Amino acid sequence: MKPSDVCIAVLVAVIWGSAFVLSRIALDELSPELMTALRFTIAALPCLFVPRPKVSWSTLVAISFTLFLGQFLTQAYGIAKGVPVGLTSVIVQSQALFTIGLAALLFGERPTRLQTVGIAIAACGLLMICGTVGYDFSVAAFAVLMLSPIFFAAGNLLLRRAPGVPMFDLSAWLCLVAAVPLMVLAFAGNGVQPTWHDLSHMSLAVAFCMLWIGLVSTCTAYWL
Numbered sequence: 001m002k003p004s005d006v007c008i009a010v011l012v013a014v015i016w017g018s019a020f021v022l023s024r025i026a027l028d029e030l031s032p033e034l035m036t037a038l039r040f041t042i043a044a045l046p047c048l049f050v051p052r053p054k055v056s057w058s059t060l061v062a063i064s065f066t067l068f069l070g071q072f073l074t075q076a077y078g079i080a081k082g083v084p085v086g087l088t089s090v091i092v093q094s095q096a097l098f099t100i101g102l103a104a105l106l107f108g109e110r111p112t113r114l115q116t117v118g119i120a121i122a123a124c125g126l127l128m129i130c131g132t133v134g135y136d137f138s139v140a141a142f143a144v145l146m147l148s149p150i151f152f153a154a155g156n157l158l159l160r161r162a163p164g165v166p167m168f169d170l171s172a173w174l175c176l177v178a179a180v181p182l183m184v185l186a187f188a189g190n191g192v193q194p195t196w197h198d199l200s201h202m203s204l205a206v207a208f209c210m211l212w213i214g215l216v217s218t219c220t221a222y223w224l
Contacts, residue, residue, distance in 0.1 A: 019217035020085040023076060029206045030198055031190050032076035038181035040068060042214025044176035052173050053165040063162065064177035067155025071148050071217040073182065078145030082137035087155050090129050097123055098153035106157065137172055168223040176220060 026035050053060075071092070095128055102121060111119060159190040162170055187195050202210075 008224050012224050015217050015221045015224075017089065019213050019221075020079075020089045022213055022217075024079055024085045025075060026206050026209040026213070027080045029202060031195075032073060032080045033182060033186040033189055034195060034198060035210070036069075036073045036076050037120045037179055037186045037215050038210050039072065039176040039218055040179035040182060042210060043218035044149050044172055045181050045215075046168070046172040046219065047176045048167075050169040050172055053162065053170045054168070055165060059158070059161045060173060060177050063155055063158045064174040066151045066158060068174050069178040069182060070151030070185045071155065072178075074148040074151065078141050078148070079135075081141035081144075083141055083145055087130060088145060090126055092148050092152065094123075094126055095149035095152035095156070097126075098149050102153050102157055124208065171219065171222040 023035065030038070075088060078091075081084060083091075096109060097119065100109075100111060104111070190198075
């Protein structure tokens, strides 16, 4: 791995970390459904300029509904219901453990002995971090949040069904596929009038948060 690759990986981690904090701010005004819908609507803007990648619609839907819709909707719900953003970020990154487990189960990709030791140490570290955080949220909120890394892991594996496609183009179209049902869910679940009110009365701070989350954290970071 080249030094430039390491720098890009660190940059992505910083961008994603900021997105958790900005999501917390946005959720003070927006419902989880609406915030997630706006995230992907904004991130899907490049679809106006890039062609649909050469993968089937079924593949696009499968990847989008796990890697994007499922992961981020459950994540937003957990944050909105009081799970601290620091703990949320740790829980979501446990996707690495789920990805390894699913890859071993479905594809027979067994980690080496040394890798297994590293995975065990990482899992213990995650549990220790979780143990240092206060728990002022419901069991239901935490249970929904735990679905996020599972969706994340499933989406990672489903990406294998789109080999060799331009990542920027794929990411944009995955966002579009997720944005449509999420916007319908927001209007159906929260009501047309309240949803329109939230959109039309959005503060400048939340508007900035959504632009950063959509264009930088989602569109740019996933491409990187």
